[in-house]
Amino acid sequence: MINRLGVVFVACFSCLVSCSEATIENTVSQLRMTPYDLHIPNGFDPPTIPEDNALTEERVALGKLLFHDKRFSSDGALSCSSCHQQAKGFADNRAISPGTEGRLGFRNAPTLSNVAYRTSLLMEGGVPNLELQVLAPLDDVNEFDKSLVVLAVELQQDEQVNTMSQLAYGRDVDPFVITRALAAFERTLISGYSKYDEYLNGDHLMLTEAEQEGMKLFFSEETNCSTCHAGALFTDESFRNIGLYEQYEDKGRERITADSLDNGKFKVPTLRNIELTAPYMHDGSVETLEEVVAHFTSGGLNHPVKDSLIQPLPLTEQDQSNLVAFLKTLTDRKFVTNAAFAP
Ligand code: HEC
Numbered sequence: 078m079i080n081r082l083g084v085v086f087v088a089c090f091s092c093l094v095s096c097s098e099a100t101i102e103n104t105v106s107q108l109r110m111t112p113y114d115l116h117i118p119n120g121f122d123p124p125t126i127p128e129d130n131a132l133t134e135e136r137v138a139l140g141k142l143l144f145h146d147k148r149f150s151s152d153g154a155l156s157c158s159s160c161h162q163q164a165k166g167f168a169d170n171r172a173i174s175p176g177t178e179g180r181l182g183f184r185n186a187p188t189l190s191n192v193a194y195r196t197s198l199l200m201e202g203g204v205p206n207l208e209l210q211v212l213a214p215l216d217d218v219n220e221f222d223k224s225l226v227v228l229a230v231e232l233q234q235d236e237q238v239n240t241m242s243q244l245a246y247g248r249d250v251d252p253f254v255i256t257r258a259l260a261a262f263e264r265t266l267i268s269g270y271s272k273y274d275e276y277l278n279g280d281h282l283m284l285t286e287a288e289q290e291g292m293k294l295f296f297s298e299e300t301n302c303s304t305c306h307a308g309a310l311f312t313d314e315s316f317r318n319i320g321l322y323e324q325y326e327d328k329g330r331e332r333i334t335a336d337s338l339d340n341g342k343f344k345v346p347t348l349r350n351i352e353l354t355a356p357y358m359h360d361g362s363v364e365t366l367e368e369v370v371a372h373f374t375s376g377g378l379n380h381p382v383k384d385s386l387i388q389p390l391p392l393t394e395q396d397q398s399n400l401v402a403f404l405k406t407l408t409d410r411k412f413v414t415n416a417a418f419a420p
């Protein structure tokens with residue numbers, strides 16, 4: 078009797094232990110929170126990381142895998158990295174990048190350099206954070222043209238993705254995980270190790286005389302470049318009309334505010350890695366940096382809401398070429414060859 082009870086007791090006890098162990102494994106114990114060591118360059122503030130998506134090695138690793146995953150597009154031909162290529166500063170060299178089935182959108186792919194710092198996303202600023210931004214290319218018929226739910230179901234069949242998802246977020250891969258993991262990876266794309274940064278850090282031999290002349294002009298009141306392209310990130314995050322057209326086909330910020338005073342206003346783009354991201358402007362209509370500088374030198378075209386800072390500039394040919402030389406010092410070779418970002 079006692080023996081029998083004893084056996085029953087032992088059996089039940091071991092069941093309780095192993096059952097509860099199994100439950101723990103499926104819910105919490107697979108979550109690993111290895112802090113990601115985000116290296117902040119001199120002169121940069123740390124970016125704001127949302128509390129509900131702390132940066133961990135596991136999340137960034139999953140985000141990287143997804144960033145390079147072609148299952149994102151309905152025709153299986155494109156990943157995020159098709160339009161945001163590391164060697165091109167996480168932009169590409171097409172005026173307008175073809176999306177799924179080769180369909181064209183209407184804007185130039187921007188660089189993702191230091192995208193963790195943007196206070197709003199997309200050129201009219203309509204998206205508040207990187208987690209939500211992931212929905213934009215998925216939904217767009219001219220980009221991935223794929224439902225996030227369909228994508229999640231497909232990815233759930235992939236054991237590697239599911240295991241990584243459990244480690245990163247303690248759950249199987251789903252829309253919650255996909256949007257957060259991609260955002261986590263994108264926040265690691267920090268670029269602050271260009272020749273210009275080395276110069277600022279005290280290595281004054283890094284910049285040639287022409288580059289230094291260009292730098293002085295860039296930061297001068299004569300050109301006002303740095304009023305808009307301000308600070309370590311070369312943007313003040315404002316929206317401006319620079320007189321690119323007399324009539325804008327793309328209404329820019331007016332698209333979300335419905336205010337004609339916002340016509341043709343676009344987010345001031347960062348200039349980091351600008352040498353690698355030609356062609357330029359929201360529609361990729363300007364081919365070279367020389368032509369961009371020529372645009373600003375001319376003072377642009379007339380437009381009722383053209384920014385008052387955009388005025389004809391008294392720059393010689395030499396000044397203009399020095400400005401271009403300076404812009405090219407913002408290229409960060411370490412960033413575009415960093416194996417941590419590659420597939
Ligand atoms: C077909 C090309 C294409 C693909 C694929 C693509 N993008 Fe983009 N991306 C763009 C274009 C074009 C814009 C600018 C859109 C706008 O401003 O309206 C953009 C804008 C962005 C921005 C906003 C940057 C800023 O400074 O405002 C982020 C972030 C981004 N993409 C991330 C991604 C991620 C993550 C993926 C994959 C889930 C992805 N993109 C897939 C072309 C693409």
Ligand code: HEC
Pocket residue numbers: 295300301302303304305306316317318319321343344345346347348351354356357358359360366369370373374384386387400404
């Ligand atoms: C009034 C604010 C303002 C001033 C001043 C200004 N810019 Fe810009 N710049 C912008 C905006 C806004 C855009 C994007 C316009 C668009 O896409 O239609 C831009 C675009 C650019 C681009 C192309 C970026 C890309 O990724 O396509 C470069 C390069 C550039 N500016 C350099 C300069 C230089 C050099 C000067 C000084 C000679 C200057 N800017 C002055 C606001 C400004």
